[in-house]
Amino acid sequence: MDKKNKKKEKTKDKEKIKGKTNKKKEKTKDKEKTKDTKNITEEIFFKISYYDKNIIKIITTIICIIYILVLNYNNLNHFDYILSYISFVMGIILIYSIHNDNRFFINLVHYFIIIVFFPLSIFYTNEFLLFAGLISVLFVQIQWKCLNKCILWTDKQEKTVEYYGLDYIFYFGVLFITVIISYKLGKLNKIRL
Numbered sequence: 522m523d524k525k526n527k528k529k530e531k532t533k534d535k536e537k538i539k540g541k542t543n544k545k546k547e548k549t550k551d552k553e554k555t556k557d558t559k560n561i562t563e564e565i566f567f568k569i570s571y572y573d574k575n576i577i578k579i580i581t582t583i584i585c586i587i588y589i590l591v592l593n594y595n596n597l598n599h600f601d602y603i604l605s606y607i608s609f610v611m612g613i614i615l616i617y618s619i620h621n622d623n624r625f626f627i628n629l630v631h632y633f634i635i636i637v638f639f640p641l642s643i644f645y646t647n648e649f650l651l652f653a654g655l656i657s658v659l660f661v662q663i664q665w666k667c668l669n670k671c672i673l674w675t676d677k678q679e680k681t682v683e684y685y686g687l688d689y690i691f692y693f694g695v696l697f698i699t700v701i702i703s704y705k706l707g708k709l710n711k712i713r714l
Contacts, residue, residue, distance in 0.1 A: 568622055569619065569622070569627075569672070569673070573668075573672050574619050574620075576664075576672065577615070577616075577619050577672060577673070578616055578619060578620070580656075580657075580660050581612045581615050581616050581619075582612075582616065583656070584608075584612055584653050584656060584657060585609055585612040585613065585616075587649060587650075587652070587653040587656075588605050588606075588608060588609040588612070588650075588653060589609065590649070591605060591647060591649045591650055591653070592605055592606065592609070595647055595649065597647055597650075598646060600644065600646075601645055601646055601647050601650055604638075604641055604642075604645070604650075605645075605650055605653075607637075608638055608653075611630050611633050611634075611638070614626055614629075614630055615627070615630040618630065627673055628673075630673075631671070631673045634657075634661075635691070638654075638657070639654075639657075639658060639661075639694075639695060639698050640698070642654030642657070642658070642698070642702065643698060643701050643702060643705075645705075648706060648709045648710070651702055651705055651706050651709070652706065654698075654702050655699065655702045655703065655706065658695055658698055658699045658702065659699065661695060662695055662696070662699065665692070
């Protein structure tokens with residue numbers, strides 16, 4: 522009888538262990554489901570909308586075409602050549618990273634636009650490059666007003682960013698750049714007439 526009782530106890534112990542492992546498996550499945558839903562919602566927040574992607578691609582393609590034409594058909598000084606070539610490469614990187622949702626390169630190009638391209642586009646001497654810079658600056662201003670955010674930002678970035686009043690510096694800085702580029706374009710066209 523002791524052997525039968527021992528066998529019954531062993532089978533009960535095995536069932537308890539199986540029950541615990543099944544509960545653990547269920548818990549891990551529940552955790553995986555919550556992780557999956559979190560990842561899906563994070564992906565939604567970290568992606569740029571399809572409509573915004575197409576707008577960015579079209580505008581960037583137009584600007585890159587202008588750069589290709591200017592680089593091939595105009596005699597540029599050293600500064601214009603280097604900045605326009607770098608801007609063309611960054612435009613291609615932006616199109617590629619927008620298409621593949623690569624946030625690292627999108628942010629890299631975003632910082633390039635703000636820190637390098639806009640301030641240095643004032644110093645272009647070629648009228649077509651000034652025109653490309655003016656198109657870029659005007660596009661940024663229009664989308665800031667229409668979307669109330671930068672088109673390269675995701676919803677999550679917009680919610681987590683705190684400006685501390687710096688957004689007015691960007692608005693007025695880009696407005697100032699627009700005025701300078703427009704003045705230089707007008708001055709170049711007046712000299713030609």
